[in-house]
Amino acid sequence: MGKLRLRQIPDQLKVIELIIQKRGPESGPLTQGSAYARARAEARRARATSPPPRDSRAHRRSLLPRSPAPRPRPSLEGLPEARTDAAMSELVPEPRPKPAVPMKPVSINSNLLGYIGIDTIIEQMRKKTMKTGFDFNIMVVGQSGLGKSTLVNTLFKSQVSRKASSWNREEKIPKTVEIKAIGHVIEEGGVKMKLTVIDTPGFGDQINNENCWEPIEKYINEQYEKFLKEEVNIARKKRIPDTRVHCCLYFISPTGHSLRPLDLEFMKHLSKVVNIIPVIAKADTMTLEEKSEFKQRVRKELEVNGIEFYPQKEFDEDLEDKTENDKIRQESMPFAVVGSDKEYQVNGKRVLGRKTPWGIIEVENLNHCEFALLRDFVIRTHLQDLKEVTHNIHYETYRAKRLNDNGGLPPGEGLLGTVLPPVPATPCPTAE
Amino acid sequence: MQQDKEYVGFAALPNQLHRKSVKKGFDFTLMVAGESGLGKSTLINSLFLTNLYEDRQLPEASARLTRTLTIERRGVEIEEGGIKVKLTVVDTPGFGDSVDCSDCWLPVVRFIEEQFEQYLRDESGLNRKNIQDSRVHCCLYFISPFGRGLRPLDVAFLRAVHEKVNIIPVIGKADALMPKETQALKQKIRDQLKEEEINIYQFPDCDSDEDEDFKRQDAEMKESIPFAVIGSCEVVRDGGTRPVRGRRYSWGTVEVENPHHCDFLNLRRMLVQTHLQDLKEVTHDLLYEGYRASCLQSLARPGARDRTSRSKLSRQSATEIPLPMLPLAETEKLIREKDEELRRMQEMLEKMQAQMQQSQTQGEQSDTL
Numbered sequence: 001m002g003k004l005r006l007r008q009i010p011d012q013l014k015v016i017e018l019i020i021q022k023r024g025p026e027s028g029p030l031t032q033g034s035a036y037a038r039a040r041a042e043a044r045r046a047r048a049t050s051p052p053p054r055d056s057r058a059h060r061r062s063l064l065p066r067s068p069a070p071r072p073r074p075s076l077e078g079l080p081e082a083r084t085d086a087a088m089s090e091l092v093p094e095p096r097p098k099p100a101v102p103m104k105p106v107s108i109n110s111n112l113l114g115y116i117g118i119d120t121i122i123e124q125m126r127k128k129t130m131k132t133g134f135d136f137n138i139m140v141v142g143q144s145g146l147g148k149s150t151l152v153n154t155l156f157k158s159q160v161s162r163k164a165s166s167w168n169r170e171e172k173i174p175k176t177v178e179i180k181a182i183g184h185v186i187e188e189g190g191v192k193m194k195l196t197v198i199d200t201p202g203f204g205d206q207i208n209n210e211n212c213w214e215p216i217e218k219y220i221n222e223q224y225e226k227f228l229k230e231e232v233n234i235a236r237k238k239r240i241p242d243t244r245v246h247c248c249l250y251f252i253s254p255t256g257h258s259l260r261p262l263d264l265e266f267m268k269h270l271s272k273v274v275n276i277i278p279v280i281a282k283a284d285t286m287t288l289e290e291k292s293e294f295k296q297r298v299r300k301e302l303e304v305n306g307i308e309f310y311p312q313k314e315f316d317e318d319l320e321d322k323t324e325n326d327k328i329r330q331e332s333m334p335f336a337v338v339g340s341d342k343e344y345q346v347n348g349k350r351v352l353g354r355k356t357p358w359g360i361i362e363v364e365n366l367n368h369c370e371f372a373l374l375r376d377f378v379i380r381t382h383l384q385d386l387k388e389v390t391h392n393i394h395y396e397t398y399r400a401k402r403l404n405d406n407g408g409l410p411p412g413e414g415l416l417g418t419v420l421p422p423v424p425a426t427p428c429p430t431a432e
Numbered sequence: 433m434q435q436d437k438e439y440v441g442f443a444a445l446p447n448q449l450h451r452k453s454v455k456k457g458f459d460f461t462l463m464v465a466g467e468s469g470l471g472k473s474t475l476i477n478s479l480f481l482t483n484l485y486e487d488r489q490l491p492e493a494s495a496r497l498t499r500t501l502t503i504e505r506r507g508v509e510i511e512e513g514g515i516k517v518k519l520t521v522v523d524t525p526g527f528g529d530s531v532d533c534s535d536c537w538l539p540v541v542r543f544i545e546e547q548f549e550q551y552l553r554d555e556s557g558l559n560r561k562n563i564q565d566s567r568v569h570c571c572l573y574f575i576s577p578f579g580r581g582l583r584p585l586d587v588a589f590l591r592a593v594h595e596k597v598n599i600i601p602v603i604g605k606a607d608a609l610m611p612k613e614t615q616a617l618k619q620k621i622r623d624q625l626k627e628e629e630i631n632i633y634q635f636p637d638c639d640s641d642e643d644e645d646f647k648r649q650d651a652e653m654k655e656s657i658p659f660a661v662i663g664s665c666e667v668v669r670d671g672g673t674r675p676v677r678g679r680r681y682s683w684g685t686v687e688v689e690n691p692h693h694c695d696f697l698n699l700r701r702m703l704v705q706t707h708l709q710d711l712k713e714v715t716h717d718l719l720y721e722g723y724r725a726s727c728l729q730s731l732a733r734p735g736a737r738d739r740t741s742r743s744k745l746s747r748q749s750a751t752e753i754p755l756p757m758l759p760l761a762e763t764e765k766l767i768r769e770k771d772e773e774l775r776r777m778q779e780m781l782e783k784m785q786a787q788m789q790q791s792q793t794q795g796e797q798s799d800t801l
Binding site for chain 2: 143144145146147173205206207208209210253254255256257258259260261262263264265281282284285287288297301304305354355356357358359360361362367368
């Protein structure tokens, strides 16, 4: 933490600074432990004896000619003293109340109009996120050859999929479903994202595909289990590494008829465990009418079979969300996409596309395919929501079930001598 | 006079054969197999310019969960230039649909063998005038353009049928592929076929006395196997110029009959225009004979199934070769034969009627004169 910021933060955080200076910066939790308690007591004593520092400053400033209110300096706790000072100079300086504990709103005289500044919390969160970065884990499922790796590369405009690493395209189809996770750190506009792409080669490629979704379900539950174990730990990490699958892109083959039985089975089993976004792959084989007919049929089939894909109806928080998501659910999804990592010249611009003897298909042209819609949906508008639904709903469901299975006790070794039961393969209830 | 001495005249034999076969008409049975949604029905409609699948109902995914493979036959009579072809298309809906497709090709194999058995019985029977040839002459196997070559299911199916029917591999919905991808996929499939030792139908080499152009064309056509095809029955106006059969996209129009866009023309030429008869001959001479030989050998072995006493057919030939039992009842067969005879007699009757009418009008004319 930079020293500049700490100077503006009231007592509690000053306390932390004291501790850091004494102990040196550590990753351990600073808000716990006896050292902290001692430091707090010290600060309290100091406060009691000396006058509140802010009062004196305020008093001093009221004698000076009024200066234009400076911008609220962004600080971790959001108490822009500058503004209040400017306002204060108008009135008789009243004895200000004791400096508030951070996060409590400063009690300003209600005669004052205007701006408190709590909306700057967004700016602060943004800055914090930029510093710490965030994780996003996306899984791609579908038969081989549907363009999964290419699409992920196109989505994130970098070579992030299995295709890019040393894997040889000429490899044979694996006999069972494998799970391959590849992580990359990509940066844009100062924001770092640790992106993990989880590929599932071998899904749906065999003659007998019974239960080929089981390894995938097992993997997803294992990630929840890992997170649960970390949460339940006594000495928790400050930031638990999040390997849970936030989003699963399911690739539907563009047959033009209907969903395949395997698609139905997979989505039935997994829509309760992870956010599934169905996507129609290689959509350049369908004309506009065929596309819209196929999408309607797919939507109807999903509805009839009770499969809730993301964004799920039951998790719409307010009316605004509902209308926005309804529009997406009923009109755009499933997105019919085309992926490409090759560039061609069209009208003087270089675009990503596919060049055929009868024309060039532009990936980012909305008249050609819905890739731009998918990208905006997953990355630009609903990325955070995907993570939140995974954390607040899917993970909590898993956790509740695990605790119930364990008799209401958190799973863990050495906790009252309970031994951790093994991760069940298909723990979550499917909609009947 | 000199001509009469040196010219015998049997050079006219092909013409006689031609006339006879034209009168008889052709029948051809084509099977289409492959996963659903690869454009099989559209291609058949495009190839033969008919609408064979008008009344087809496509089931939903949940219905397909429990569906087993069925064999459907659709017949159509096509006439062109005075030549009639009785085309039967055999469809295999449900192939590759279920989650567990193990042995889903067995009904298809059984069907093909049944047709052979039927022909064997007909051939060995007493009345051979109106043998119906319902053997499958050719199987168009559709490979998905979305995969990376042959899938395990494709390999299993092809292995099961390649000794029983002429296979022509075809890549459906080829407008999913860019030219380089098409070439790579074709090469991959060819390599896989060789590796798995699957015998597809070999188009015969053209005669050595054909001109260079034709030979080159022939070689090109052979190189383009498996054919990457696109089917369409809709006529679109391509950029305001002449109407073509094709598919209109927002980025361009695919023309079905454009050799740069797909191999539809090649397929049609090889299948219908040049090799229809050859396919039938190979089916008869090679595949059927192979089946017949193995069938009779297995029956002639001692300890084989004892059929003679239980044979239903009353008209046994003198050699008393035991024939394999068929589920088809004898009466059905007789009915079919009689139907065929009836049809021919009706045609002859119509012709005679037309002739009589003509002579009548001629007579009236001569009367008035």
